[in-house]
Amino acid sequence: SQTIHQWPATLVQPVGSPLSLECTVEGTSNPNLYWYRQAAGRGLQLLFYSVGIGQISSEVPQNLSASRPQDRQFIxxxxxxxxxxxxxxxxxxxxxxxxxxxxxxxxxxxxLTVL
Amino acid sequence: QKEVEQDPGPLSVPEGAIVSLNCTYSNSAFQYFMWYRQYSRKGPELLMYTYSSGNKEDGRFTAQVDKSSKYISLFIRDSQPSDSATYLCAIVQAAGNKLTFGGGTRVLVKP
Incomplete structure (x- = not known):
C-alpha cells in the first residue's frame, strides 16, 4: 500500500530564517506530487505541483520554492x-x-509557525 | 465569487442525527467531485469520490451530485462523535490534475 511521509511535524522558525520541508511517498512510482498550504480555519491553497523529476509548476507567486530531486521526494x-x-x-x-x-x-x- | 463555496459552520448535531453538508460551484467544466474529512491538526483523508449526477453510497455516507444546479452534498447517517471533523469538498475539471477545494465545514457531533 502507498504511504506518504512529511517532516518535521511541527516547526517554529524566526522571520528571515530558511525553510526546508520534506515529503516522501512509498509504494507507488511516478506520482503527481503537490504542496498545499492551509491557513487556520480555511481551505487548501495549492502552492506547487510536479508531474515528474525536476518538473515544478508554481500556482501562487510567493516567498517559497519547490524541488523534486527524486521520483518520490518533494521538497x-x-x-x-x-x-x-x-x-x-x-x-x-x-x-x-x-x-x-x-x-x-x-x-x-x-x-509551521514563523515568529 | 469563489469557484467553490462551502458554509464554514460549525454544524452541531446530536449523536445519531443525519449530518447534511453541501457545496456549490460555479464552473460547469467541473466533472469530478470528492469529499475529504480532516481531523484537527491532521491531513485530509478521502471519503467519497464521484463523477456523475445522482447518489453514491458507502456505509453511512452518501454523496449526491446535481450538475444541473452545480450543487453537491454529503450526508452522514447515524452520526457518531468520531464524525466530528472538518469536511472539505473538492472538485476537478475533466482530465485535469488540480483540485479546487471548498473552505470546509466544521461538524460537531455531541454525545
Whole structure:
C-alpha cells in the first residue's frame, strides 16, 4: 500500500530564517506530487505541483520554492521566511496516469509557525 | 465569487442525527467531485469520490451530485462523535490534475 511521509511535524522558525520541508511517498512510482498550504480555519491553497523529476509548476507567486530531486521526494523551501508563511503545509500525491478524476492522498502535514 | 463555496459552520448535531453538508460551484467544466474529512491538526483523508449526477453510497455516507444546479452534498447517517471533523469538498475539471477545494465545514457531533 502507498504511504506518504512529511517532516518535521511541527516547526517554529524566526522571520528571515530558511525553510526546508520534506515529503516522501512509498509504494507507488511516478506520482503527481503537490504542496498545499492551509491557513487556520480555511481551505487548501495549492502552492506547487510536479508531474515528474525536476518538473515544478508554481500556482501562487510567493516567498517559497519547490524541488523534486527524486521520483518520490518533494521538497518545499524558502530562503527567508515571512510572518505570512505561517500555516499548515500539506503534501499530497496522485496517480500520474489513472483516474481522470485525480483523487489526491494527503500526508500528515507540517505545522509551521514563523515568529 | 469563489469557484467553490462551502458554509464554514460549525454544524452541531446530536449523536445519531443525519449530518447534511453541501457545496456549490460555479464552473460547469467541473466533472469530478470528492469529499475529504480532516481531523484537527491532521491531513485530509478521502471519503467519497464521484463523477456523475445522482447518489453514491458507502456505509453511512452518501454523496449526491446535481450538475444541473452545480450543487453537491454529503450526508452522514447515524452520526457518531468520531464524525466530528472538518469536511472539505473538492472538485476537478475533466482530465485535469488540480483540485479546487471548498473552505470546509466544521461538524460537531455531541454525545
Amino acid at each position: 518545499l523551501s524558502s530562503k527567508k521566511l515571512l510572518l505570512s508563511d505561517s500555516g499548515f503545509y500539506l503534501c499530497a500525491w496522485s496517480v500520474l496516469s489513472g483516474s481522470p478524476g485525480n483523487e489526491q492522498f494527503f500526508g500528515p502535514g507540517t505545522r
